[in-house]
Amino acid sequence: xxxxxxxxxxxxxxxxxxxxxxxxxxxxxxxxxxxxxxxxxxxxxxxxxxxxxxxxxxxxxxxxxxxxxxxxxxxxxxxxxxxxxxxxxxxxxxxxxxxxxxxxxxxxxxxxxxxxxxxxxxxxxxxxxxxxxxxxxxxxxxxxxxxxxxxxxxxxxxxxxxxxxxxxxxxxxxxxxxxxxxxxxxxxxxxxxxxxxxxxxxxxxxxxxxxxxxxxxxxxxxxxxxxxxxxxxxxxxxxxxxxxxxxxxxxxxxxxxxxxxxxxxxxxxxxxxxxxxxxxxxxxxxxxxxxxxxxxxxxxxxxxxxxxxxxxxxxxxxxxxxxxxxxxxxxxxxxxxx
Amino acid sequence: xxxxxxxxxxxxxxxxxxxxxxxxxxxxxxxxxxxxxxxxxxxxxxxxxxxxxxxxxxxxxxxxxxxxxxxxxxxxxxxxxxxxxxxxxxxxxxxxxxxxxxxxxxxxxxxxxxxxxxxxxxxxxxxxxxxxxxxxxxxxxxxxxxxxxxxxxxxxxxxxxxxxxxxxxxxxxxxxxxxxxxxxxxxxxxxxxxxxxxxxxxxxxxxxxxxxxxxxxxxxxxxxxxxxxxxxxxxxxxxxxxxxxxxxxxxxxxxxxxxxxxxxxxxxxxxxxxxxxxxxxxxxxxxxxxxxxxxxxxxxxxxxxxxxxxxxxxxxxxxxxxxxxxxxxxxxxxxxxx
Numbered sequence: 205x206x207x208x209x210x211x212x213x214x215x216x217x218x219x220x221x222x223x224x225x226x227x228x229x230x231x232x233x234x235x236x237x238x239x240x241x242x243x244x245x246x247x248x249x250x251x252x253x254x255x256x257x258x259x260x261x262x263x264x265x266x267x268x269x270x271x272x273x274x275x276x277x278x279x280x281x282x283x284x285x286x287x288x289x290x291x292x293x294x295x296x297x298x299x300x301x302x303x304x305x306x307x308x309x310x311x312x313x314x315x316x317x318x319x320x321x322x323x324x325x326x327x328x329x330x331x332x333x334x335x336x337x338x339x340x341x342x343x344x345x346x347x348x349x350x351x352x353x354x355x356x357x358x359x360x361x362x363x364x365x366x367x368x369x370x371x372x373x374x375x376x377x378x379x380x381x382x383x384x385x386x387x388x389x390x391x392x393x394x395x396x397x398x399x400x401x402x403x404x405x406x407x408x409x410x411x412x413x414x415x416x417x418x419x420x421x422x423x424x425x426x427x428x429x430x431x432x433x434x435x436x437x438x439x440x441x442x443x444x445x446x447x448x449x450x451x452x453x454x455x456x457x458x459x460x461x462x463x464x465x466x467x468x469x470x471x472x473x474x475x476x477x478x479x480x481x482x483x484x485x486x487x488x489x490x491x492x493x494x495x496x497x498x499x500x501x502x503x504x505x506x507x508x509x510x511x512x513x514x515x516x517x518x519x520x521x522x523x524x525x526x527x528x529x530x531x532x533x534x535x536x537x538x539x540x541x542x
Numbered sequence: 543x544x545x546x547x548x549x550x551x552x553x554x555x556x557x558x559x560x561x562x563x564x565x566x567x568x569x570x571x572x573x574x575x576x577x578x579x580x581x582x583x584x585x586x587x588x589x590x591x592x593x594x595x596x597x598x599x600x601x602x603x604x605x606x607x608x609x610x611x612x613x614x615x616x617x618x619x620x621x622x623x624x625x626x627x628x629x630x631x632x633x634x635x636x637x638x639x640x641x642x643x644x645x646x647x648x649x650x651x652x653x654x655x656x657x658x659x660x661x662x663x664x665x666x667x668x669x670x671x672x673x674x675x676x677x678x679x680x681x682x683x684x685x686x687x688x689x690x691x692x693x694x695x696x697x698x699x700x701x702x703x704x705x706x707x708x709x710x711x712x713x714x715x716x717x718x719x720x721x722x723x724x725x726x727x728x729x730x731x732x733x734x735x736x737x738x739x740x741x742x743x744x745x746x747x748x749x750x751x752x753x754x755x756x757x758x759x760x761x762x763x764x765x766x767x768x769x770x771x772x773x774x775x776x777x778x779x780x781x782x783x784x785x786x787x788x789x790x791x792x793x794x795x796x797x798x799x800x801x802x803x804x805x806x807x808x809x810x811x812x813x814x815x816x817x818x819x820x821x822x823x824x825x826x827x828x829x830x831x832x833x834x835x836x837x838x839x840x841x842x843x844x845x846x847x848x849x850x851x852x853x854x855x856x857x858x859x860x861x862x863x864x865x866x867x868x869x870x871x872x873x874x875x876x877x878x879x880x
Contacts (some may be wrong), residue, residue, distance in 0.1 A: 206755075264812050265811070265814075335551060431808070450811045452807070455810075462805050463690070463806070463807075464803065465803025465806070467800050467801045467803035468801070468803070469817070470791055470794070472788050472818065473603070473789070473819035474602050474819065475603075476603075478816055478818040478819070479816065479818075481809075481814050481815055481816070481819045483812075509779070
């Protein structure tokens with residue numbers, strides 16, 4: 205029996221928002237495994253804002269996806285064939301398997317999922333959200349760079365997203381005041397349900413006024429996923445020695461005009477504050493410990509998540525657009541048939 | 543005998559560049575000293591880019607100069623009368639004495655100048671430049687925030703200025719490659735004389751090309767005094783884990799339009815780099831140790847300086863403008879008669 209794989213490859217480098225014509229949907233036969241290779245049947249594929257950056261040419265923290273290459277994506281699946289001694293058939297695995305149904309791997313960068321964690325302790329989709337890249341990004345960005353201290357005011361933009369919602373909840377676990385910025389009443393209600401002390405709807409009024417109201421002592425830690433005017437408003441409200449984590453800038457990813465630089469950056473000087481970029485891949489050696497700690501928080505009900513699960517590989521790239529229009533509610537991912 | 547003091551008080555908050563009508567030149571009789579007061583005859587008055595910020599209304603790292611108040615300025619003078627037990631007549635002192643000939647002080651924030659240092663080891667004007675606020679700013683900004691390691695490439699903007707020239711020389715002392723950015727061939731020649739490895743004339747060509755040429759391994763530490771396009775060009779050339787020190791933004795101080803934010807700030811993310819503001823006053827407790835260390839470097843000829851000394855109090859505020867037009871060569875100060 206020859207298995208058929210369906211996949212999306214990059215057809216063109218997009219200008220502005222991604223279009224479906226930027227990808228090619230292909231069918232291919234799954235080839236036979238070579239020595240030390242494994243075949244993964246993919247079950248969940250993560251859709252992330254960072255994907256937009258991977259489609260651009262030019263130097264970045266990771267090489268761009270090549271034209272004709274399978275679109276890069278983090279995913280969870282099961283090993284269904286193996287000629288690799290480290291991976292038994294049936295093992296659930298996490299890896300950068302790409303936007304496709306089946307992936308062949310040499311095992312590099314493939315993490316077996318600890319069966320005590322999932323599906324034992326947490327559902328499989330949570331391994332792609334809170335205990336996956338988004339959760340790890342929140343964990344290391346907030347704790348290692350933000351260095352929050354109990355009593356600090358922690359503000360996060362894109363707060364209803366997969367990273368932001370974890371940032372706010374970990375801030376609460378650390379004894380901080382957590383303020384989330386999100387777009388729309390629904391998302392803000394979600395933040396309150398998660399235990400945020402305040403939720404600011406950036407679509408509903410002046411964000412500077414809202415930050416003044418909800419951060420009377422100023423912002424000690426600002427975790428930025430959004431950039432643009434929101435970053436500028438936060439800069440205007442920093443507390444002395446504030447720490448800003450630059451995790452992303454979703455407001456700027458589809459720009460055709462130059463990125464809007466934060467014109468209030470001199471607030472860094474006035475407040476002796478810092479602004480530091482982070483990329484989660486740098487912390488790979490510490491993933492297992494972080495996942496174990498967060499799994500305890502999940503099990504204790506202190507760290508909750510919501511997944512926005514879209515069924516069917518063919519929904520990509522349409523589903524991806526939801527990230528940039530702000531339509532998704534919770535961690536966006538595709539589910540493929542078991 | 544009644545002494546007459548001449549002084550400049552702030553008459554108006556400037557828009558854009560400072561005008562002479564923003565100040566009032568006044569004459570007053572020097573009053574008698576109260577208990578625990580001292581009278582200082584001022585000899586040298588520092589002219590600094592930061593003065594422009596002190597003239598603006600609004601929250602900053604230090605309160606604005608009030609309308610009608612003597613313009614704030616760092617200065618060196620001699621105690622000529624004293625009812626303060628801590629200050630004997632004849633003591634040379636450093637303090638924020640203001641833009642005037644005589645200052646009455648209660649001694650707060652007044653530092654006696656160690657006679658072993660000056661005039662013994664270094665000339666008095668150097669106490670306002672390399673061993674004064676500019677030098678201390680360079681010292682703490684570069685060493686504490688920049689954390690340069692031997693072999694690093696350190697780039698400084700405003701490199702021919704009082705702060706920048708010390709930054710480059712301390713970078714060399716630390717075993718780094720020092721690259722200075724300055725405006726004009728004269729200033730660039732000066733940098734080479736001071737031992738900088740390369741000098742970039744931002745008026746002579748594309749600064750991005752020049753940074754590519756002179757920083758083949760990227761920029762590990764960028765000490766920014768200038769902001770604007772120069773900050774953006776440096777951001778585009780960062781090495782992984784680069785440290786940016788935001789010390790000032792002289793290109794933006796006289797703006798009537800909003801400050802230009804650094805549109806390449808996402809390079810912080812790509813390179814896991816940081817951008818941190820600094821204000822020298824935070825390091826006051828460590829001034830004596832830093833001055834002692836730098837005095838040794840001065841004595842050993844490793845740390846050289848040039849002062850641009852303008853004679854006469856009445857030359858203010860005309861002389862101040864030289865800072866913003868880039869006309870000064872070395873640390874700008876006024877000299878008053880002995």
